[in-house]
Amino acid sequence: MNRNSDDPDSAFGRSLDDVFRALADHHRRRILSLVRARDGDLSESDLASLLVAEESGKPLLDVTDNEHQRVHTQLRHVHLPKLAETDLLRWNEARGTVATGLLGAAAPILDGASADADSGELDGVLSALAVERRRTLLSVLREKDALEPGELAERVAVREVRRGAGESTPTPTDDEIASVRASLRHSHLPKLAGVGLVDRDEDGVSFDGHPAFDPRWLHLADE
Structure with missing residues (x-):
């Protein structure tokens, strides 16, 4: 699945319902936040390591192979397809890289999400x-x-x-x-x-x- 379209009009091919639905998962919100914080492409492997480190509170060097593989599998089979489908991420499946997509309404939703809110509670609200x-x-x-x-x-x-x-x-x-x-x-x-x-x-x-x-x-x- 190659989602590298640079056509901004494709942002209007999704509904606001689609955006809220895609963001109603704390893993996907964290993925977007990590990718937004970096310029250019980010490899799936690096993204998986960053996710493990952030969610577990451990240094990158302490991320185990099993932890990395588990999260990498979830990325490829669950979260990246969903975010690419709504153009929130540009995912080059062949190269194994991701980059910020056409955020549109997703940006103010991500920015407005309270850092103090319980992640599960926010999932339910969104x-x-x-x-x-x-x-x-x-x-x-x-x-x-x-x-x-x-x-x-x-x-x-x-x-x-x-x-x-x-x-x-x-x-x-x-x-x-x-x-x-x-x-x-x-x-x-x-x-x-x-x-x-x-x-x-x-x-x-x-x-x-x-x-x-x-x-x-x-x-x-x-x-």
């Missing part, structure tokens, strides 16, 4: 944000203290039908609002509540922030 409707939902909730489910569904539906509509202001149909409400109830709200991004009580649904969440992530598509 995974939950890998669906556009959930990001729209949170954007709506950040403007209100709390909303009952019906009003929340209507506001989300309005934003969705007007996204990309230019100066026109289309109105969602009752069926569209009902469909949004059903998806919020059965899928999106449980997922967001499960990672602590929303609260649900008798007052409705609310969002009060999260230590692993950067609100700027909700506006990446606008930048």
Whole structure:
């Protein structure tokens, strides 16, 4: 797999959902951080050694062959294909090298990720944000203290039908609002509540922030 395209337009061939999904793994975020810190190509072998050293807190010279081989295998078969598929890394599989790809929205996500956040917790938050409707939902909730489910569904539906509509202001149909409400109830709200991004009580649904969440992530598509 040779991902060496320098065409910046290829960055628009992936969705923001794809970017969040690729970054919802602390190993892949660490890989990107290590590659970003170096100019030019980095060999897979060197990257594997750096990963072991950083994750174990040991000097590079103390990295064992078994540790190196284990991480190198994970790189080639799991993480590098995923990052190359989304063009976040340029991976020359034949040469065994990687370089920074077309980061786009990934850069502010990586930069906004709190160094103090638990890596597993951040994985969950980024995974939950890998669906556009959930990001729209949170954007709506950040403007209100709390909303009952019906009003929340209507506001989300309005934003969705007007996204990309230019100066026109289309109105969602009752069926569209009902469909949004059903998806919020059965899928999106449980997922967001499960990672602590929303609260649900008798007052409705609310969002009060999260230590692993950067609100700027909700506006990446606008930048």
